[in-house]
Amino acid sequence: MVPSQDAGGAVRPAAVSARGWGWRHAGRSRPAVHALDLDIAPGERVLLLGPSGAGKSTLLHALAGVLGDINDDGESGDADESGSLLVDGAVPRAQRGRAGLMQQDPETQVVLSRVGDDVAFGAENLAVPRDAIWARVHEALADVGLAHLPLDHPTSALSGGQKQRLALAGILAMRPGLILLDEPTANLDPDGVLEVRDAVARCLDKTGATLVVVEHRVSVWKDLVDRIVVLQPGSSSESAVLLDGPPDRVLREARTMLAAAGVWVPGYVPATRTRDLVPAPGTGNLLLAAEQLAVSRERPRRKGFRRIPPVPVQDGVAAQVRAGQALAVTGPNGAGKSTFALTLAGLLEPVSGKVSASLDLSQGAGIDPYKWKAEQLISRVGTVFQEPEHQFVTGKVLDELLFGPRHLGHGEERVDELLERLRLTHVVDANPYTLSGGEKRRLSVATVLAASPQVLVLDEPTFGQDANTWAELASFLSELLDAGTAVVSVTHDAEFTAALGGVELRMAAAEVVAP
Structure with a gap:
């Protein structure tokens, strides 16, 4: 582990550099990220946008040094890496501890059974002195709106949104030089969204850490960041970066392009199908x-x-x-x-x-x-869980969709329609666990719909x-x-x-x- 504080205890903000960097997950025919050229200065705050499947989560995992297909010796197995991606001039896996990553599914980041211990876990692994750890734990819990919970409160009793805040508190207690947030407000109520954003802002103001945040809803973060970087899917032959610039300029000059690419620009709600007839409450069987x-x-x-x-x-x-x-x-x-x-x-x-x-x-x-x-x-009754991975039972997207109909003796005629409608045709042979967060969610919905x-x-x-x-x-x-x-x-x-x-x-x- 590489500490993020200097000898005086101050956080050292991290620098990020990518030159022609690309990544293809094992078993996938197309890269998740292709030809990425990007520089992020120490202390800079970047909002990373792009359609579902553009490789945003892959980039964050790579920057944290925890990309699942690579080991500590740099061997990538069946995966394929190209170009270079560096944090402070070194490969990220040699800089673990410099970055704190909050993943899309906070369930995967809950390590210990009690709230206080879970928040302290990262700081303990960074060898922070005991007294300083618990001061940080209390401060981090207050920052994310969980100060009302006793330190021995069971993590298993938390809601999905509360686990999301808990994961963020653990990162804030580490005081990393690079904070990586993957959809940090996705499962939060409106008040919780603002609490988490403001907690991040306070941490950045206190520490000066570098921030890269992935969020589909631009309006929450645009006033907190210095830049917006828009990625396009790795299947493109062009550079991974579609747009890069100050938030107001990017949103003003490229609003139509961003909306067409599926970005949630402020004030934009896409049109949806109008229902034939909305039944009055209390009607219907x-x-x-x-x-x-x-x-x-x-x-x-x-x-x-x-x-x-x-x-x-x-x-x-x-x-x-x-x-x-x-x-x-x-x-x-x-x-x-x-x-x-x-x-x-x-x-x-x-x-x-x-x-x-x-x-x-x-x-x-x-x-x-x-x-x-x-x-x-x-x-x-078909149920789609809050955590998509909890309902995957096979090693291939197509098999997931066929599992229910085959076990129920139903026809499989809906499978092709579901793949097309939910934009999953390009990952039909992929392992469900290698999909992006948005793709996993759509697959979890599709598997339930397949059983009719x-x-x-x-x-x-x-x-x-x-x-x-x-x-x-x-x-x-x-x-x-x-x-x-x-x-x-x-x-x-x-x-x-x-x-x-x-x-x-x-x-x-x-x-x-x-x-």
């Missing part, structure tokens, strides 16, 4: 109903002969899921939205209350979805999507709604909620007393 529902991810405990139920994160929830109608589950991080959705989908047992399926949906399987067998559930369920439950379906793929996904879901499918979405995306219409169930963060 009832498929699922939640009554006085209390939900938790914890399991009941035993104390002697007594069964102690878990403390619910939400209690008394009522909701209806109807054919052809969208239900948007909204609210702040930590309110229990994902836990409610998983309970509604039959994947978690209610603490109290009940979820019941109608005869139209159950078709003889019984009214309690939690008691259905796996094949009964997947053909009726009557109810779709989607947890943050639009995170990591460029504007073009966002519009395609929203349009596709509106077609399914018109065909009678019910769509339940856990989301912070107000534009997505508006595009689908339907009913909104807003959950408030509330402290619930154990029964």
